[in-house]
Amino acid sequence: MAPGGKEEHWAIRDGVRKLCRDFPDAYWRRLDREEEYPRAFVDALAAAGYLAALIPEEYGGSGLGVTEAGIILEEINRSGGNAAACHAQMYVMGTLLRHASEQQKRRYLPPIARGELRLQAFAVTEPNSGSETTRLETRAERRGDRYVVNGQKIFISRVRQSDLLLLLARTTPYEELEDKTQGLSVFLVDLREVRGKLQVQPLETMMNHHTNVLYFEDVEIPAENLIGKEGRGFRYIIDGWNAERILIASEAIGDGRWFVDRATAYARERVVFGRPIGANQGVQFPIAQAYARIESADLMRFEAAWRFDAGATCGAQANMAKLLASQASWEAANVCLDTHGGYGFARDYDVERKFRETRLYTVAPVSNNLILAFLGHNILGLPRSY
Numbered sequence: 001m002a003p004g005g006k007e008e009h010w011a012i013r014d015g016v017r018k019l020c021r022d023f024p025d026a027y028w029r030r031l032d033r034e035e036e037y038p039r040a041f042v043d044a045l046a047a048a049g050y051l052a053a054l055i056p057e058e059y060g061g062s063g064l065g066v067t068e069a070g071i072i073l074e075e076i077n078r079s080g081g082n083a084a085a086c087h088a089q090m091y092v093m094g095t096l097l098r099h100a101s102e103q104q105k106r107r108y109l110p111p112i113a114r115g116e117l118r119l120q121a122f123a124v125t126e127p128n129s130g131s132e133t134t135r136l137e138t139r140a141e142r143r144g145d146r147y148v149v150n151g152q153k154i155f156i157s158r159v160r161q162s163d164l165l166l167l168l169a170r171t172t173p174y175e176e177l178e179d180k181t182q183g184l185s186v187f188l189v190d191l192r193e194v195r196g197k198l199q200v201q202p203l204e205t206m207m208n209h210h211t212n213v214l215y216f217e218d219v220e221i222p223a224e225n226l227i228g229k230e231g232r233g234f235r236y237i238i239d240g241w242n243a244e245r246i247l248i249a250s251e252a253i254g255d256g257r258w259f260v261d262r263a264t265a266y267a268r269e270r271v272v273f274g275r276p277i278g279a280n281q282g283v284q285f286p287i288a289q290a291y292a293r294i295e296s297a298d299l300m301r302f303e304a305a306w307r308f309d310a311g312a313t314c315g316a317q318a319n320m321a322k323l324l325a326s327q328a329s330w331e332a333a334n335v336c337l338d339t340h341g342g343y344g345f346a347r348d349y350d351v352e353r354k355f356r357e358t359r360l361y362t363v364a365p366v367s368n369n370l371i372l373a374f375l376g377h378n379i380l381g382l383p384r385s386y
């Protein structure tokens with residue numbers, strides 16, 4: 001198999017590349033400077049059907065697998081763009097497909113597939129619980145045909161650029177639980193109905209990411225927007241983690257390839273001391289090393305994606321793919337910056353922008369320490385640290 005997947009995947013790659021050509025470096029650079037959301041890009045992607053990749057055909061999507069969805073996100077990042085603007089829907093689609101009722105799927109999936117409804121936000125992280133999701137405190141209390149939500153979420157991205165938000169909230173107090181993984185529930189919140197009640201406070205970060213602090217104060221959600229069974233939400237979210245990790249790995253690999261491409265091109269052209277800097281092993285070898293690391297992470301990503309789509313267990317592979325790809329893209333980012341010398345810091349070269357963007361993958365949506373803990377505890381059978 002050629003690196004980058006099977007032959008039919010080349011049609012997807014070519015299609016996404018073609019679309020991305022209309023959104024060159026200058027487009028992303030301007031948005032980054034002005035902290036603007038890439039609306040035109042996301043609209044074009046939705047119109048071409050790429051955002052509906054994971055939605056089954058019966059609901060108007062293309063019914064593709066995580067393998068293909070990953071290729072779409074990879075190509076966006078490889079083109080110099082940032083798939084973070086539109087990846088949420090793919091990250092959470094499994095939760096909806098597996099646990100939403102038929103009625104909920106019929107109501108929401110077709111307009112999402114047509115690009116009329118945007119599902120670009122999911123709210124898990126809280127200031128007090130951090131990576132320890134089972135400790136989250138945002139409370140959803142049932143009152144008749146509604147749930148009333150109170151609490152705070154942090155780092156919740158694209159809330160202003162989305163119509164729907166997937167929310168994880170507590171429906172049973174932590175102290176009352178015997179099994180601490182129970183008691184959390186998933187809701188699909190229609191943001192258009194709670195605007196004005198849900199306070200959204202932008203949180204500036206080192207990259208153009210549109211993330212926010214959310215304050216829920218007696219925010220009402222219709223009980224029919226509960227996904228699956230009350231109290232099972234943590235399980236549902238965990239079920240989606242393998243897909244999420246494979247998709248993040250794909251984005252990181254896209255970044256890594258962009259860094260290697262740019263470093264290689266610059267190292268060939270830039271002449272100092274009478275020869276291209278790429279002839280020096282101090283420049284050439286780090287690029288070659290970064291390339292090898294990206295390609296090996298890519299093998300793990302395709303192994304994980306293949307297993308996921310075949311319905312095989314893939315926890316170890318998905319976690320390793322995320323770990324290796326995020327490390328490889330960060331290494332490639334540093335190599336690319338070094339190769340460019342001072343120009344790596346100049347905004348017009350886009351290296352510093354991608355450098356800031358790719359740094360996130362080692363930390364979010366899950367920190368690499370938690371990935372290593374998963375491998376240590378669950379795969380290697382070492383004692384738990386938590």
Ligand SMILES: Cc1cc2nc3c(=O)[nH]c(=O)nc-3n(C[C@H](O)[C@H](O)[C@H](O)COP(=O)(O)OP(=O)(O)OC[C@H]3O[C@@H](n4cnc5c(N)ncnc54)[C@H](O)[C@@H]3O)c2cc1C
Pocket residue numbers: 121122123124125126129130131132154155156157158205209211360363364365366367368369370373385386
């Ligand atoms: C730009 C951005 C966008 C984001 N978007 C979203 C979003 O849309 N929705 C959402 O829900 N969240 C979002 N997040 C949050 C993100 O998922 C969290 O930041 C991440 O999961 C880490 O949680 P934390 O920041 O609370 O770190 P903490 O849990 O406080 O961890 C801090 C450090 O301690 C380490 N650590 C903690 N416990 C252990 C342990 N037992 N063993 C070893 N090391 C440990 C961690 O690895 C990390 O290095 C976003 C974050 C950022 C920065």
